[in-house]
Amino acid sequence: xxxxxxxxxxxxxxxxxxxxxxxxxxxxxxxxxxxxxxxxxxxxxxxxxxxxxxxxxxxxxxxxxxxxxxxxxxxxxxxxxxxxxxxxxxxxxxxxxxxxxxxxxxxxxxxxxxxxxxxxxxxxxxxxxxxxxxxxxxxxxxxxxxxxxxxxxxxxxxxxxxxxxxxxxxxxxxxxxxxxxxxxxxxxxxxxxxxxxxxxxxxxxxxxxxxxxxxxxxxxxxxxxxxxxxxxxxxxxxxxxxxxxxxxxxxxxxxxxxxxxxxxxxxxxxxxxxxxxxxxxxxxxxxxxxx
Amino acid sequence: xxxxxxxxxxxxxxxxxxxxxxxxxxxxxxxxxxxxxxxxxxxxxxxxxxxxxxxxxxxxxxxxxxxxxxxxxxxxxxxxxxxxxxxxxxxxxxxxxxxxxxxxxxxxxxxxxxxxxxxxxxxxxxxxxxxxxxxxxxxxxxxxxxxxxxxxxxxxxxxxxxxxxxxxxxxxxxxxxxxxxxxxxxxxxxxxxxxxxxxxxxxxxxxxxxxxxxxxxxxxxxxxxxxxxxxxxxxxxxxxxxxxxxxxxxxxxxxxxxxxxxxxxxxxxxxxxxxxxxxxxxxxxxxxxxxxxxxxxxxxxxxxxxxxxxxxxxxxxxxxxxxxxxxxxxxxxxxx
Numbered sequence: 001x002x003x004x005x006x007x008x009x010x011x012x013x014x015x016x017x018x019x020x021x022x023x024x025x026x027x028x029x030x031x032x033x034x035x036x037x038x039x040x041x042x043x044x045x046x047x048x049x050x051x052x053x054x055x056x057x058x059x060x061x062x063x064x065x066x067x068x069x070x071x072x073x074x075x076x077x078x079x080x081x082x083x084x085x086x087x088x089x090x091x092x093x094x095x096x097x098x099x100x101x102x103x104x105x106x107x108x109x110x111x112x113x114x115x116x117x118x119x120x121x122x123x124x125x126x127x128x129x130x131x132x133x134x135x136x137x138x139x140x141x142x143x144x145x146x147x148x149x150x151x152x153x154x155x156x157x158x159x160x161x162x163x164x165x166x167x168x169x170x171x172x173x174x175x176x177x178x179x180x181x182x183x184x185x186x187x188x189x190x191x192x193x194x195x196x197x198x199x200x201x202x203x204x205x206x207x208x209x210x211x212x213x214x215x216x217x218x219x220x221x222x223x224x225x226x227x228x229x230x231x232x233x234x235x236x237x238x239x240x241x242x243x244x245x246x247x248x249x250x251x252x253x254x255x256x257x258x259x260x261x262x263x264x265x266x267x268x269x270x271x272x273x274x275x276x277x278x279x280x281x282x283x284x285x286x287x288x289x290x291x
Numbered sequence: 292x293x294x295x296x297x298x299x300x301x302x303x304x305x306x307x308x309x310x311x312x313x314x315x316x317x318x319x320x321x322x323x324x325x326x327x328x329x330x331x332x333x334x335x336x337x338x339x340x341x342x343x344x345x346x347x348x349x350x351x352x353x354x355x356x357x358x359x360x361x362x363x364x365x366x367x368x369x370x371x372x373x374x375x376x377x378x379x380x381x382x383x384x385x386x387x388x389x390x391x392x393x394x395x396x397x398x399x400x401x402x403x404x405x406x407x408x409x410x411x412x413x414x415x416x417x418x419x420x421x422x423x424x425x426x427x428x429x430x431x432x433x434x435x436x437x438x439x440x441x442x443x444x445x446x447x448x449x450x451x452x453x454x455x456x457x458x459x460x461x462x463x464x465x466x467x468x469x470x471x472x473x474x475x476x477x478x479x480x481x482x483x484x485x486x487x488x489x490x491x492x493x494x495x496x497x498x499x500x501x502x503x504x505x506x507x508x509x510x511x512x513x514x515x516x517x518x519x520x521x522x523x524x525x526x527x528x529x530x531x532x533x534x535x536x537x538x539x540x541x542x543x544x545x546x547x548x549x550x551x552x553x554x555x556x557x558x559x560x561x562x563x564x565x566x567x568x569x570x571x572x573x574x575x576x577x578x579x580x581x582x583x584x585x586x587x588x589x590x591x592x593x594x595x596x597x598x599x600x601x602x603x604x605x606x607x608x609x610x611x612x613x614x615x616x617x618x619x620x621x622x623x624x625x626x627x
Contacts, residue, residue: 009453010485011326011453011485012297012326012361012362012375012453012454012485013295013361013362015374015375015453016361016363016371016372016374016375017371018374022404025404025406026403026404029401029402029404029405029406029407030401030402030404032401033397033398033399033400033401033402034398034401034402036390036394036397036398036401037387037389037390037394037398040389040390040394041389044389044430045389107384107385107386108380108383108384108385109385109386111350111378112378112385112399112402113402114349114350115348115349115350115373115376115377115378116373116399116402116403117370117373117374117402117403117404118402118404123402280350281349281350281351281352282352283308284305284307284342284345284351
């Protein structure tokens with residue numbers, strides 16, 4: 001029965017004294033631990049291929065046929081396919097980041113997260129990284145199938161810059177999801193409706209199926225608040241020839257906006273989480289699954 | 292310098308906002324649990340047991356009063372408390388159903404910062420100890436209720452906690468699974484001296500079997516606190532023995548009743564009769580303390596009767612609860 005024992009400390013006070021390095025390592029491991037179920041889920045739930053690739057692909061196809069019927073410029077087909085791929089990330093952010101704490105509460109996980117020694121931001125980061133890895137495979141599948149079926153031609157002159165823009169888009173996008181995770185939990189039962197509210201309007205405002213510039217005056221506001229919209233606009237400029245003319249802002253400017261958004265959303269998520277924890281402990285709800 | 296309490300609470304109260312009026316879940320609890328102690332909180336639903344655990348595990352703030360776990364304040368030193376505690380609740384559905392038993396435990400081990408390899412080693416040890424070897428690669432969502440609770444118990448052991456909170460851990464389990472869990476808990480405690488367990492339960496037998504000391508709580512108040520033996524003595528100061536003889540002593544019961552230390556000696560029920568059966572009789576003898584029993588047995592033998600059976604009659608914890616509260620366990624509202 002010696003297997004019950006694990007820690008070498010001789011008393012509880014000693015066991016509670018952790019070095020900064022140990023605290024840091026604990027949080028890194030918590031990120032990996034929380035990312036694990038999302039990544040491993042890829043191999044456990046093959047139904048995602050149907051629901052998250054084939055079904056969304058029908059919407060992409062509809063826009064492709066509309067553009068073809070209207071004899072729109074050929075890069076518009078690529079815009080739609082790329083938009084369809086990025087949509088997967090937005091869906092992931094809304095349903096598996098923003099609404100996640102709400103589900104975690106119902107399962108009883110949230111109170112275990114609260115009583116464990118890692119910071120809750122590590123749990124959110126793990127959810128984000130796991131979601132990013134999981135969704136990247138889906139997004140790549142959409143791009144691959146779409147490009148093959150519709151004969152999309154890419155003109156990537158700066159692949160590293162494109163990769164950088166992609167990563168820079170994902171940071172504020174998932175940062176927004178981390179921020180929403182706390183807010184959705186505060187709003188309780190409205191979380192489901194909020195998630196739905198954030199879905200279709202964002203498809204429209206994000207310019208998923210058309211160049212962001214087409215929104216006219218609204219596009220400026222959208223660019224200021226929606227990382228999906230700005231990032232997608234920048235990626236389109238870097239992936240298709242002639243797309244610069246359809247771009248809302250120069251890529252460099254959009255990268256700066258994305259960087260600023262990343263800071264704002266991540267710091268916001270940190271504060272929202274602190275407020276959530278304080279409220280949870282003060283009010284006696286939020287973490288307790290039967291209340 | 293005296294050893295620091297594993298759990299220390301003074302005037303701990305918690306009031307929930309509610310309509311039409313606030314609900315007092317805890318009404319000023321004083322408690323000291325020593326390191327290495329297995330301490331039970333026994334009370335009906337709504338007694339405040341879960342609220343107390345939530346405060347001690349840093350999930351809730353007290354409305355007033357102070358509480359410390361392992362010497363750390365539950366309000367201001369939450370990070371340190373969380374490094375040395377763990378909690379297992381009855382009916383817990385934590386984790387992710389698509390993970391296997393082994394993966395789920397490993398995931399939780401990462402939340403406690405166990406290095407990857409050590410985490411897997413510890414997970415495998417705990418799987419073996421809790422008897423989940425056959426389910427180690429089975430998805431969590433396919434486990435039975437009993438297996439699931441064993442998994443939760445293993446999760447609670449991952450960080451080898453110094454203070455373990457068990458909140459109704461055997462709730463909803465069948466007899467065998469509940470017994471297994473109780474045995475695991477005792478085995479862990481034997482293997483880990485200095486570890487403290489706070490158990491909430493409304494199963495009397497569980498509290499009696501596991502706990503060194505028990506606090507009987509009701510409506511947010513500690514009504515009585517002591518070892519199971521001390522609590523029983525609260526409702527019964529004298530020792531009562533049931534003695535079965537092959538016949539009555541030659542001079543009846545008067546001599547027995549007059550012996551030093553004997554408070555009373557009266558016929559007791561035997562097989563539905565009033566103390567007299569075909570080939571034996573039963574007596575109920577009340578003693579000031581157990582030491583008077585020897586003289587009773589000797590006196591019986593000297594008067595021509597033979598001892599057939601002897602049993603000490605003790606009140607149960609339920610008797611203690613009824614005596615203290617004036618009602619049984621079954622007629623309460625839901626716990627807060």
